[in-house]
Amino acid sequence: MTAGSAPPTSVWRGPYLWVTVGAVAMIFLAATQALAVTTVMPVVSADLDGGALYAVAFAATLATSVVGMVAAGAWCDRGGVLAPLTTSVALFVIGLVLAGVATSMEVLVVGRLIQGLGTGGQTVALYVVVARFYPPAMHGRVFAAFSAAWVVPSLIGPVLAGAVAEFLHWRWVFLGVAALTLAAFTAVVLRLHGLPLGTDDPSRARIGLRLSLAVAVAAGALALSLAGELGAYALIAVAVSVAVIILAIRPLLPARTLRSGRGLPSVVLMRGLIAAALFGGEIYVPYLLIDEFAFSPTWAGLGLTAAAIMWAVAADVSGRFGDRLGNTRIAVFGVAQLAAATAAVGATALWHLSPTVLVVGWALAGGGMGLMYPRLTVLTLAYSTPHNQGFNSSALSISDALGSAVSIAVLGLVFTALGGGQAAFSAVFAITTVVALVALVPGMRLGHAREAI
Template structure:
């Protein structure tokens, strides 16, 4: 007989016999989601050409992000009511179904439909895994689990584009989808076997209504989708952006903790900071390989390697946070992480403006990974530390929703700015400076994170 879930067992780590199958399976699910995300970016031009669907190229990406918000909210509400087992099972099933539909697609609309289903699963799976961590592992191990989740993105960052290209060249692009689907089933089995029979429910489940939250999630998804397509609407682009931002703001409020948008101290600032740093990094990151290709004549494969240093330093910093985060403290993590992210973005802007050697861009961008590796998992730990069994699902979904909102709004705004500055020679520097501004803005909530029961010392 094992000890009750969440009991602190002396000398038990995340890789101990008590937790190893859940840890391996959960990390594998994160790993495969990362592989799929990076691989699709590589093969989508080939897919759209093969299916004669260039017009739907952007929707294939935007649709997945949009529906992921719905999956996040549904999984969070379901987890708070009856535990994370059901939502995890359903989310993985939707993720696999979406991959299979995309893998067998004969038209671009069919592929986009698969990607929409896949988005539902991706969003729900992330939230459900966060709640699994909260219910299975003692709080002392949360930092190490999320450090492992962050590290699970490193190998995909290194091999994802290469692997996707090789699979497409020697097999077929369909196996980029179908292969991940098969491996996901295997990874899920590791988690399901260990979770079977464990009491993951709470004695006091949430009884709040979910219909309103789901309606907001659908509105938010539609707003994010329209925002991502605004650049293609010509003269209507400005109106589409304004309307989308209004819809996103109004729809997001019920999905986030109260007073999040005004950076109230504690959990609201944790959630807001996560969205701001996500927007800063992911909004700028897509322009790093673009700059290397456009201005330095790198091939797409070698341009992708420009992100390798950031991936490696992200994993290293995540390990530091997981091991020493309580000693470093939330304030110092915020200051160090934000400084590293700002320095990376300023270096990128300077490189683009002054046409410095590309090594300056690659080396500087590594600092962005280090900063995010410190901050990203720490904010997840804080979210769970501020949560109770009754709202772990809601808060976990709010964290993921903030990620999605921050990234989608930043990508759209920077994309519109970049297009408007085409031909001026300042598009790249301005985009990186906009992202640097977001990293500075993140200090407002970052210095208001407070402390929950994740630490025994105050910084």
Template sequence: MSGTVNASPHASEPTSVWDPRLIWVTLGAVALIFLAATQSLAMTTVMPIISDELNGESLYALAFAGTLATGVIGMVVTGAWSDRSGPKVALYASIALFLLGLIVAGIAPNMETLVVGRLLQGLGTGGQTVALYVVVARIYPAAIHGRVFAAFAAAWVVPSLIGPLAAGAVTEYLHWRWVFFGVAVLTVAAFTAVAVRLNGLDMRTSQPAGSGFWGRLGLAVLVAAAVLLLGMSGGFGVAAPVVAVAAVVLIGFAARPLLPARTLRVGRGLPSVILLRGLIAGALFGAEVYVPYLMIDRYGFSPTWAGLGLTTAALAWAVSADIQGRYGDRIGNRRIVIIGCTLLAIATLTAAVCAVTIAHPAILIAGWTFSGAGVGLIYSRLTVLTLAYSTPRNQGFNSSALSISDSTGAAVTIAVMGLVFTGLSGTGWEFPAVFVLAAGIAIFALVPGLRMGQDRGTAAALIADTGSLRQGQ
């Protein structure tokens, strides 16, 4: 079945994500994303303590980069699996890998074992994201896709508000291992909510996707290896720029077949949607890494207050995602992109000015709020458009491509900005440089943003307008 959930052949389609036929899937899916996000964001607070206790300083960066890298593999495998056999079993397998990773990390006697657990978590979270996107495509009516992804966006925002603080409290009053064990217990509960409703549903398509799985898997492994190399390129001394460039070239070469045709050439329609996601992720997360750092280094904030300084951006993201979910079709795709990219550029340029002038911190915090407002509009809209350009044959491939673009875009930009920051360290221009670079990426994102197809209309109209739907993946 590739249609929506109906109580009977004559029942009307659900008009709300909280419809009794969908509520358990909605609750479970949002909870799964919330828990994965909480685990990811909590690591920023907890990892220094873990590294110190397990004497794993040399593997500190790999504990973060490795999760991102293996996530790419999970995305590709789950995307192909979902297109071939439906998303249900792929989702269950991804959740199982995530749980296994949590348990391995929680019982880890040394840093090497903990890194293995983090790699397993990456496989699980990467696959889980793609599988949930396909579940939405298969059982939710297209008219409420925007509301579903607005809820998914909110599931990321809340952990950004409470995740680091909660992780610190758990570590202080219990033990850091309970950051892993606690999420594992709650994940089982969330999985149960989803599985109860999906059990018995056949979400396979009558037109399964074609072959090519092993080739895509090999390319995903190559992308993951290159992302790891890029993440560690700063440790190569004077050769760091050469290693970083080589890694970026390798990522582009390996990722190209994993994305819709003409993505790297800014093709009209779906390719531009996928490319835009990577550029926005790069601009946002590349800059966000340095906002708390700026608050601590130049403004003298404590780490806790520096983290809380990002709260307004998280709240703005939630509000914007809700606005997009309710009024996205009315606002229009092009207007959403123009507004979103402009707000992100304003945020990063404000940070650059504050880094030079050391303006009042309220200006920095208020300016950075625009980043959440802009990206909140764009992010969930791109997911809706990706599904609009998809058929049951390639929903998994396209959802996977969207997530791969997001992960690799962020990884490449963070690594490049790290090289720029290190190269300018001590000159006083390291912070302004990375923020200006992020602003440039946000502005360049308008190029694919204005090539996404019709401003409004049904999926069929979008596809007819661009002719860019990738078939047979």
């Protein structure tokens, strides 16, 4: 343990306080910005006359985040963590500032591309900070706090972004987060400066090859997100994009990941599958409430609030009692809740049940994800050594991002092919239910590493 020899007490006390505050704030701001952009992008697009690049503005950040994840992970494995973290934060801030001052949609997209590099690298570097600064017994608590930091913005982000755009200007959605991120980063770097956070056995992995593969994965993810614009050629574009992603991603993941090998490979695979089930389906929850039940956009967004609250509560439970519950129970309970949630939404669409069934049912999705998400991150670090913490953390993040991207793209094609409406919504949630249940396969093969200390 690098932070001192005293027994661990709380991540919010003593030598851990300011690192926890700063790191959680950075995660919170990144999540808030992502949700805020979703809210204000229609205003941005109209202001910059950029309707043709609307989808690209979202896909760009996701695609380049994969490159940032790989670069930061490799850099961390070859030495310390402060340099990759600082570079990632710098790219994130530069991208935000460029987007905030953009006078054309093309410039904004460039800013979003740069921002994605920083977003991916920042997440991986913070995971490595947790691995090298906090004792293993604290990892569950830290990742529970990170998980809550991702969830809380779903309660306030859209409303706050709308207020900023209405009463100030949409540019402050970008510029404000940039300024606050620098303040949060300062709290982290001042505490970590001078501490021995490097590795005694630097990795000699071929970074150039890994970066080339990451670029190929990013290109495949970007093409996949745009496939729906190609009309009759959409399915061909999807097939080619998925093939490129599968071929390029294998060396970026632990061996046997795609075959659900026991231990770390299953941890990484399960993360991608549950992300695909939740985030692929989640974008259709408010859509269903608006289209089929005549909810207003505000009330439809609030329909996700129960899931956000349950995620935060379950993440705290996972952080406090994860070792006592055990990995298999967490996987079973989490997958059961996620599958029940997607099935409840699908049944609501198919039989036009009360929207209360949808809202209450979707809360189960938040509870399941809150149990599983932080636990899978704890397991990833538990299966890691100092010289591969970066690689394994980036693999987990890549699986997360690509699971979501592939799911969103494929479900979008299904929804469009069925022409929207009751049948399309039912099909979308039937698919996500199957994906959630498939996640139980790696969930039963998670094993145990050094997480129970």
